Amino acid sequence: xxxxxxxxxxxxxxxxxxxxxxxxxxxxxxxxxxxxxxxxxxxxxxxxxxxxxxxxxxxxxxxxxxxxxxxxxxxxxxxxxxxxxxxxxxxxxxxxxxxxxxxxxxxxxxxxxxxxxxxxxxxxxxxxxxxxxxxxxxxxxxxxxxxxxxxxxxxxxxxxxxxxxxxxxxxxxxxxxxxxxxxxxxxxxxxxxxxxxxxxxxxxxxxxxxxxxxxxxxxxxxxxxxxxxxxxxxxxxxxxxxxxxxxxxxxxxxxxxxxxxxxxxxxxxxxxxxxxxxxxxxxxxxxxxxxx
Amino acid sequence: xxxxxxxxxxxxxxxxxxxxxxxxxxxxxxxxxxxxxxxxxxxxxxxxxxxxxxxxxxxxxxxxxxxxxxxxxxxxxxxxxxxxxxxxxxxxxxxxxxxxxxxxxxxxxxxxxxxxxxxxxxxxxxxxxxxxxxxxxxxxxxxxxxxxxxxxxxxxxxxxxxxxxxxxxxxxxxxxxxxxxxxxxxxxxxxxxxxxxxxxxxxxxxxxxxxxxxxxxxxxxxx
Numbered sequence: 001x002x003x004x005x006x007x008x009x010x011x012x013x014x015x016x017x018x019x020x021x022x023x024x025x026x027x028x029x030x031x032x033x034x035x036x037x038x039x040x041x042x043x044x045x046x047x048x049x050x051x052x053x054x055x056x057x058x059x060x061x062x063x064x065x066x067x068x069x070x071x072x073x074x075x076x077x078x079x080x081x082x083x084x085x086x087x088x089x090x091x092x093x094x095x096x097x098x099x100x101x102x103x104x105x106x107x108x109x110x111x112x113x114x115x116x117x118x119x120x121x122x123x124x125x126x127x128x129x130x131x132x133x134x135x136x137x138x139x140x141x142x143x144x145x146x147x148x149x150x151x152x153x154x155x156x157x158x159x160x161x162x163x164x165x166x167x168x169x170x171x172x173x174x175x176x177x178x179x180x181x182x183x184x185x186x187x188x189x190x191x192x193x194x195x196x197x198x199x200x201x202x203x204x205x206x207x208x209x210x211x212x213x214x215x216x217x218x219x220x221x222x223x224x225x226x227x228x229x230x231x232x233x234x235x236x237x238x239x240x241x242x243x244x245x246x247x248x249x250x251x252x253x254x255x256x257x258x259x260x261x262x263x264x265x266x267x268x269x270x271x272x273x274x275x276x277x278x279x280x281x282x283x284x285x286x287x288x289x290x291x292x
Numbered sequence: 293x294x295x296x297x298x299x300x301x302x303x304x305x306x307x308x309x310x311x312x313x314x315x316x317x318x319x320x321x322x323x324x325x326x327x328x329x330x331x332x333x334x335x336x337x338x339x340x341x342x343x344x345x346x347x348x349x350x351x352x353x354x355x356x357x358x359x360x361x362x363x364x365x366x367x368x369x370x371x372x373x374x375x376x377x378x379x380x381x382x383x384x385x386x387x388x389x390x391x392x393x394x395x396x397x398x399x400x401x402x403x404x405x406x407x408x409x410x411x412x413x414x415x416x417x418x419x420x421x422x423x424x425x426x427x428x429x430x431x432x433x434x435x436x437x438x439x440x441x442x443x444x445x446x447x448x449x450x451x452x453x454x455x456x457x458x459x460x461x462x463x464x465x466x467x468x469x470x471x472x473x474x475x476x477x478x479x480x481x482x483x484x485x486x487x488x489x490x491x492x493x494x495x496x497x498x499x500x501x502x503x504x505x506x507x508x509x510x511x512x513x514x515x
Contacts (some may be wrong), residue, residue, distance in 0.1 A: 014468070014477035015458035022471035040486035042455035053440075057497040064493060087447040107496050111489045200443040229503050274471050277464075 003131045005077035005122070006069040008087065011043050012231035013079055019277045020231060023263035024079060024124070026273075030140045030266050031132050036074060041065050044083040048197045049158070051086075056103070063092030063104045067115040075120040079259070081156035081230035088121040088159065113264045123157065125229055125258070129172035137179050142267040144181020145289055149261070150223035151177060151184055152214070152237070154230040156191050177227055177258060180265035187221040189214050196236035199202035208247065211240040215251045225285055226255040238279035253284040264289065294335070295370045296322040299338075306337040320370040326378040328361075328386070335363065335374070335388045342367045347392045352402050354434045357504045357513055359408060361385055380436050387413040405432040437503050439515045445512055448503050452508045455480035455490045 013020050027156050028035045030158075042061060043050075050058045065087065069076045078084040094101045095117040105114050128137060153170040170190075177184055195210030218226060228234045236257035244251060256278065263273060268285035293301075296316040303324055304311045308329025315323045339345050348371065355366050355377075363374040378384065380505060388411050389396045399410045400419035407430035410416060440448060450457050456479050460468075461482035465475045480486040491507075494500050504513040 009477065011456045011458040014473075014479075015456070015460045015464060018464060018468045018471060018473055021468075021473060025472070040480050040483055040489075041478065042480040042486075042490050043451055043457050045451060046447065048442050050451065052495060053448060054499045054502055057499040059492070060493050060497055064490070107493055110496065111492060113489075125430065134320050200441070202448075272471070274467050277467060292350050 002034060003032065003127070004034040004036065004074060005127060006038045006072055006074045008038060008041065008065070008069075008076050008080075008083055009043070010078070010080035010083040010231065011046070012235060017231050017234060017257070017277060019274045020079070020234070020257040020259055021111075023257065023260040023268070023273050026263045026268045027133050027259055027266060031128075031136055033127065033132060035077065036072065037071075038065070038068050038076075041068055044080075044086040047082045047086040048199075058086075059090055059100065060104050060107045062087055063094060063108060063115045064111075064113060066091060066094075066119045067108060067113045068123075069119045069250065070115060071113075075122065077122050078126055079124045079229075080219065080232065081123070081154040082232055083121045084121070085156035085159050091117070091121050092161070101116075102169055123169055123229070125157075125169055125173045125176060128176055134175060134179060137176065137262070141179055141181060141265045141267055143262065145265050146181055147224040147285070147289065148183045148185050148222055149177065149227045150187050150218040150221060151190060152194060152226055152228045152233055153190060154228060154233045155197075158191075158227060173229055173258060177261065179288045182227075182261070182265075185221040185223050187214075187217040187223070189217045194233045194236040195240065196232045199236070203243070204247075206236075207240055207244055211236060212244060212247075212249060213255065215241065215244075218253060219251065223253065225261075225282070226253055227261050228255060229258045231257070232248050235279075241280060252281055254278070254285040255280045256282045256285075295320070295367060299367065299370075299372055300324065303334060303337065303339055303362070304313070307334055322370060322372045323375055324372065325375050328378045331361075331374065331376055331386050332388060332391065335391050338365060338367070338372070347394045350395065350398045350402060352406055352408065352432075354406060354432060356434055356438050357436065359385075359406065361402075363388070363423065379513075383407070383512060384409045384411050386411050389413055395421055404430070406430055408435050438502075440503055445515070449505070449512050452491075452494050452500060452503070452505050455487060 045058055045061045086203060108114055117289040153173055157169050174184055192214055193210050195206030199208040226237055234255055234257055241251045264286060270290055275283040275286050299322055300314040307330045310327040312325040312327060346366040348366055351362040353360040357380055359374050359378045365372045385408050387399055398415055402408050403410050404418050404421045447457050469475050476482050480490045506513045
């Protein structure tokens with residue numbers, strides 16, 4: 001049966017890391033996953049700031065995005081951890097709070113929209129693992145990558161419904177990563193935040209007490225690259241390594257999205273993925289991998 | 293009809309569009325929200341209708357982005373407050389001294405403490421502060437900002453104005469096209485109607501007022 005989802009890309013992937021979008025499209029084509037654009041969508045909205053600003057605004061914006069997917073009659077697949085948390089939590093909250101749902105729909109109806117709670121929100125790793133399945137993905141791996149990678153799952157990926165196993169999605173991501181023919185190295189600080197959300201509050205703390213600790217361990221573990229499933233974490237690992245230079249810390253570890261890793265393992269030529277958009281040496285690594 | 297209901301009905305008719313709302317919060321407590329440009333008309337109207345009108349005082353609240361002036365009056369034991377909100381970019385208050393001479397001292401005090409420019413006051417000298425007191429250092433004036441942390445302001449501004457917290461450069465647009473993607477993602481900002489709808493939600497929920505967003509300039513009113 002064909003697998004079809006609305007693809008929610010958020011702000012950072014299309015605006016700053018379209019290489020992830022390009023790679024995702026290639027992967028989806030190969031595994032037979034139809035990812036439909038969501039015309040007119042907006043920021044999820046951004047999970048750390050928006051909810052602090054105004055809860056009703058945040059819920060109404062999320063509900064509008066969910067209503068757009070509902071109009072298309074499709075469930076939502078999300079490629080960003082932050083967007084996943086915002087939309088999944090808003091969805092659950094609205095479904096279980098009829099009064100809030102009514103309040104939000106009172107706003108939406110002024111614009112001819114309504115959300116009834118009928119959309120399922122899934123992270124892309126859930127879709128790949130549950131809807132497509134490891135076997136179908138394995139069949140597409142034509143170029144096992146043969147490198148050692150450290151995984152950073154990202155804080156929002158641990159979000160689960162009350163009582164569920166918070167490692168459910170991280171374990172899926174780990175298995176999906178292994179399918180690319182790489183060795184996943186453990187470095188002991190997988191659960192630690194990359195520091196992205198606290199950059200606005202305290203840049204030095206975020207870089208030195210979050211990112212640097214992770215980079216130290218990742219380097220010690222002998223990883224050739226860091227693999228993430230969130231564009232914000234990706235940006236933090238890349239920009240953060242550059243910013244750490246001013247504190248005398250010199251790291252040049254490539255950091256890429258799981259979708260780029262899978263695309264490379266599916267034999268998509270690195271030149272087609274525009275990996276030069278990364279601020280860490282992902283392009284160099286991809287070049288080396290293609291030569292071996 | 294109570295005094296409160298009577299005053300409200302009367303002011304509604306007298307002020308027309310200058311009347312913005314009213315609330316009776318207690319047996320003898322009436323609050324009428326007015327447009328600042330209707331202040332003098334409101335005071336004149338009350339004086340005309342109620343000869344027993346007694347001026348109490350004017351309170352000023354600095355909300356960060358706006359001044360709120362509360363002109364308190366007594367009518368037969370009931371307190372009627374005229375509330376007007378003036379953006380700090382304007383920062384003026386129409387004097388009512390020619391209608392209510394007793395307002396003179398409090399208007400001068402407001403000028404001293406908040407740096408409010410009182411218009412048409414007949415004797416606008418400093419009352420509390422020395423004459424050489426610097427204009428930019430007023431004891432009760434708060435900074436022109438909200439409590440939104442400085443680093444968060446650009447994020448809030450981008451979210452409200454563009455429906456998106458990141459911007460797409462021409463360099464990224466070229467790379468997108470090279471990679472087989474649309475030049476601009478199908479964001480709300482790419483379509484006038486979608487963006488209008490998004491902005492409508494922001495206005496309906498009051499986020500624009502809460503963070504001080506200026507729709508004409510498409511930016512926050514402060515940096």
